[in-house]
Amino acid sequence: MKRFIIACCCVFLLAGLLLYGYYFAGLHVTFGAREEAATTFVKQEGDQLLVDEGSGYEAFELRGVSVGAGIPGHFPTDYAIDKDAYLRWFEQIQQMGANTIRVHSLQGTAFYEAFFEYNQDNPDPLYLVHGVQIDDYSQNSYMSALDEEYLSTFKDNAKTVVDVVHGQRLVELGSVAGTGSYSHDVSQWVIGYILGTGWIPRTVVYTDMQESGTAPYQGEYLSATADASPFESMLALMGDEVIRYETDRYGQQRLITFESSVSTDPFVYPDEIESDFEMYASFDIEHVVASDRAVAGLFASYQVYPYYLEFMDYLPKSESEESSYFAQYVKQLNEHHSLPVVISEYGMSSSRAMMRDDSDSDRTFGAMNEQEQGEYIAQSYAEIVAAGSAGSILFCWQDEWTSRLWNTAANVDTLKSPYWSDAQTGGQSFGVLSLDPGSDRCVSYVDGDDEEWSDDDIVGESGGTTISMKTDEKYLYFMVRGEGVSEGSKLYIPIDTTSKSGSFSSVDPAVSFDRAVDFLLVVDGVDESRVLVQERYEVLRATSLGKTDGEDPFADVPAIDSPVFKPVNLMLQTLSNRAALDGGKGSDARLANTWKLYQTYETGKLVYGDANPEREDFNSLADFCFGDGFVEIKIPWQLLNFSNPSEMQIHDDYYEHYGVENMKIDRMYVGVGDGRETISLFEKSLKGWGTNVTYHERLKESYYIVQQMWAYGVDPKELWQEEDDASVTDASTGDEAVEGAAGQ
Numbered sequence: 001m002k003r004f005i006i007a008c009c010c011v012f013l014l015a016g017l018l019l020y021g022y023y024f025a026g027l028h029v030t031f032g033a034r035e036e037a038a039t040t041f042v043k044q045e046g047d048q049l050l051v052d053e054g055s056g057y058e059a060f061e062l063r064g065v066s067v068g069a070g071i072p073g074h075f076p077t078d079y080a081i082d083k084d085a086y087l088r089w090f091e092q093i094q095q096m097g098a099n100t101i102r103v104h105s106l107q108g109t110a111f112y113e114a115f116f117e118y119n120q121d122n123p124d125p126l127y128l129v130h131g132v133q134i135d136d137y138s139q140n141s142y143m144s145a146l147d148e149e150y151l152s153t154f155k156d157n158a159k160t161v162v163d164v165v166h167g168q169r170l171v172e173l174g175s176v177a178g179t180g181s182y183s184h185d186v187s188q189w190v191i192g193y194i195l196g197t198g199w200i201p202r203t204v205v206y207t208d209m210q211e212s213g214t215a216p217y218q219g220e221y222l223s224a225t226a227d228a229s230p231f232e233s234m235l236a237l238m239g240d241e242v243i244r245y246e247t248d249r250y251g252q253q254r255l256i257t258f259e260s261s262v263s264t265d266p267f268v269y270p271d272e273i274e275s276d277f278e279m280y281a282s283f284d285i286e287h288v289v290a291s292d293r294a295v296a297g298l299f300a301s302y303q304v305y306p307y308y309l310e311f312m313d314y315l316p317k318s319e320s321e322e323s324s325y326f327a328q329y330v331k332q333l334n335e336h337h338s339l340p341v342v343i344s345e346y347g348m349s350s351s352r353a354m355m356r357d358d359s360d361s362d363r364t365f366g367a368m369n370e371q372e373q374g375e376y377i378a379q380s381y382a383e384i385v386a387a388g389s390a391g392s393i394l395f396c397w398q399d400e401w402t403s404r405l406w407n408t409a410a411n412v413d414t415l416k417s418p419y420w421s422d423a424q425t426g427g428q429s430f431g432v433l434s435l436d437p438g439s440d441r442c443v444s445y446v447d448g449d450d451e452e453w454s455d456d457d458i459v460g461e462s463g464g465t466t467i468s469m470k471t472d473e474k475y476l477y478f479m480v481r482g483e484g485v486s487e488g489s490k491l492y493i494p495i496d497t498t499s500k501s502g503s504f505s506s507v508d509p510a511v512s513f514d515r516a517v518d519f520l521l522v523v524d525g526v527d528e529s530r531v532l533v534q535e536r537y538e539v540l541r542a543t544s545l546g547k548t549d550g551e552d553p554f555a556d557v558p559a560i561d562s563p564v565f566k567p568v569n570l571m572l573q574t575l576s577n578r579a580a581l582d583g584g585k586g587s588d589a590r591l592a593n594t595w596k597l598y599q600t601y602e603t604g605k606l607v608y609g610d611a612n613p614e615r616e617d618f619n620s621l622a623d624f625c626f627g628d629g630f631v632e633i634k635i636p637w638q639l640l641n642f643s644n645p646s647e648m649q650i651h652d653d654y655y656e657h658y659g660v661e662n663m664k665i666d667r668m669y670v671g672v673g674d675g676r677e678t679i680s681l682f683e684k685s686l687k688g689w690g691t692n693v694t695y696h697e698r699l700k701e702s703y704y705i706v707q708q709m710w711a712y713g714v715d716p717k718e719l720w721q722e723e724d725d726a727s728v729t730d731a732s733t734g735d736e737a738v739e740g741a742a743g744q
Contacts, residue, residue, distance in 0.1 A: 256298050352424060503516055506532075
């Protein structure tokens with residue numbers, strides 16, 4: 001009996017180890033040469049993608065949209081999106097006219113369950129392009145991409161994704177999310193794998209330097225050419241490994257690509273461009289070739305955003321060139337490659353604040369309303385098609401509250417980012433689906449209709465004029481009512497948030513207050529209304545004066561009670577003086593030091609309009625609107641130096657802490673007046689909402705514009721307005737756009 005028990009224990013232990021190896025570690029045994037029987041429903045032929053939907057291979061234009069993993073109240077790694085949400089989204093995505101979904105990395109089990117359920121028995125299924133990421137630690141460590149630790153992590157990630165799409169994997173998702181059991185086989189709809197989602201240029205260069213002299217990789221399915229760099233050999237190795245693994249274990253193959261971008265494209269630029277625009281890294285998928293055993297093949301993929309092509313200002317081009325830099329650049333990519341080219345990431349942000357101003361056009365990074373977002377998506381798509389691309393993937397489906405970008409990230413608590421929506425960061429608003437505060441609707445719409453305001457919202461009254469307030473996870477809302485309130489009147493709304501600084505008066509405009517204030521909201525008609533900040537509490541000065549003016553912010557600190565109120569500015573990712581590139585640098589000592597300073601723009605200036613999405617004249621960027629005897633205003637939390645409104649945290653004194661530190665408040669003070677007398681302020685209690693976030697979904701105007709061109713076949717040229725008769729969609733006019741700039 002004892003031997004029987006021991007034997008049973010051994011059998012169970014062995015079975016457990018085998019199950020662990022198969023479902024957790026991807027271990028398997030191959031019997032025979034299964035690669036000869038590998039099947040595929042998608043393949044590359046020349047510069048085209050072909051898909052077999054049951055009646056033979058036909059040309060396929062990939063029209064995709066990226067779906068993120070985040071929703072309000074959760075980090076992406078919480079895997080909090082449920083199956084019902086995915087099913088709803090898949091239907092809306094297909095109704096928009098997309099035929100493909102892209103995910104950048106492993107998703108929660110609900111995604112694959114919903115994807116399987118949506119496509120099963122669906123005569124017109126959605127396809128999937130699945131990304132494989134290399135973790136941030138490996139990307140930012142001093143490791144060559146051919147280092148064993150780097151490769152091991154990358155291979156494990158890739159094999160996990162392959163097993164997951166075949167429904168044959170258990171994955172430890174983390175202590176919070178637990179273990180994911182991936183049992184739904186969605187492989188029949190998976191077009192291909194994107195290995196590496198945006199390479200860090202220094203990883204490319206470091207690999208090429210460290211591994212110089214490495215022989216080009218030669219594999220069964222993919223090999224590197226004789227002139228391939230060490231990094232390109234790594235790509236061939238990884239692609240070969242993924243094809244081999246899927247072939248051996250599942251007898252199937254899919255398309256493979258390695259996503260590049262403007263910063264790692266295959267072109268050779270002048271030295272000053274490489275140096276000043278940090279375009280020093282390069283790799284070329286043309287240096288990776290497929291053998292006959294790779295039955296699906298390869299395609300080239302690039303992230304290309306129109307506002308990151310400023311370097312083309314300094315390249316030779318034809319005087320008759322009329323197409324945009326985006327059109328020229330995408331055409332150049334297609335001309336370079338013998339493989340199909342997919343623009344795997346492009347899009348526009350409808351955020352309130354701007355991150356970058358494009359010198360070539362008015363396609364800015366941010367400060368674009370939802371209508372404009374859709375128009376420029378249509379314009380970019382037309383240019384992608386005209387260039388001869390095999391497909392494109394729009395970034396992205398839903399807005400993501402967790403996104404923070406470089407010029408505002410230091411101003412907020414990024415560990416609390418899922419719990420409030422920041423209109424001041426451009427990264428949150430790339431989606432065509434908005435995730436707005438409130439369970440069914442926002443607490444207020446700035447639209448000239450006061451139906452949502454009641455006497456309970458009144459904070460104070462002065463001279464017959466009342467000021468009311470509301471808040472939600474994105475804005476502070478103000479409503480001022482009085483007989484003299486109109487577009488022709490001027491109002492001053494002082495705001496006090498911190499006791500550390502503030503002034504009892506302002507010199508320009510000349511206004512006084514009965515307590516020290518930090519901000520002054522000036523309502524001065526539809527064109528000149530803005531938020532001003534007391535100079536001691538100006539975050540841009542404290543954090544970025546060296547980058548914008550070349551001065552030390554701590555050398556001459558503003559007084560705590562300074563009466564100077566300044567416009568609220570935001571730094572752009574645009575340098576002040578690019579003239580240095582044409583030979584000016586060094587000829588003037590001061591120019592040599594100042595040309596690298598960054599531009600700023602006034603983000604505190606308020607936009608007039610109707611912000612109610614149900615209205616015909618809806619403007620998603622509208623900050624204020626007049627009604628009959630009142631005005632409604634909404635202000636983003638960050639514009640008033642809130643770093644985490646979910647817990648009512650604001651910036652502490654910058655000059656006590658040498659930068660941004662947070663402190664908690666439970667009240668603020670606001671007032672209203674015309675400036676002729678000292679303005680009294682009234683207390684408004686504040687209470688954060690913690691992690692109890694409310695939100696609702698709303699399809700943006702940009703969604704319906706994309707739907708018109710994709711689902712209804714409207715010519716994209718008809719979906720935006722040109723200022724002149726010059727078409728920017730005909731990429732064929734740009735033959736000499738980058739002549740002499742790009743070497744192959």
